[in-house]
Amino acid sequence: MEHKFVLTDYLKEAMALAVYEDLEEDGFAGRIPPCAGVIGFAPTLLECKQELRSVLEDWMLLGFRLGHDLPVVDGIDLNLEAISEPVESL
Structure with a gap:
């Protein structure tokens, strides 16, 4: 599977792995x-899905910023390895 929009595909595939629980009176x-x-709470299932996606996006951005390894989802690996060039090539 070719990933043309890697971040969008990652979000979509990660959201497909979401597990939801009905908390009865608490949403x-x-x-x-x-x-x-990555966890979200909301009064309705639709709002919970929206909250969870927002949390996922923030979690990814923070992970990028702090250099954390993110899990590979459906073969999509967002982790970058540092590439170093010899000083003389600069």
Whole structure:
């Protein structure tokens, strides 16, 4: 599968792995198991899905900023390896 829009594809595939729980009177909870700490709560399932996507986006941005390894989702690997060039090539 070719990934033309890698970040969009990653978000889509990660959201497909989401697990939701009906909290009865307290609304819904959602989480994405491969993405540690990505969890959302909302009164309705639709709002929970929207909240979870927002949390996922923030989690990804923070991971990029802090240099954390993100889980590979559906073969999409967003982790970059540092490439160094010899000083004389500059």
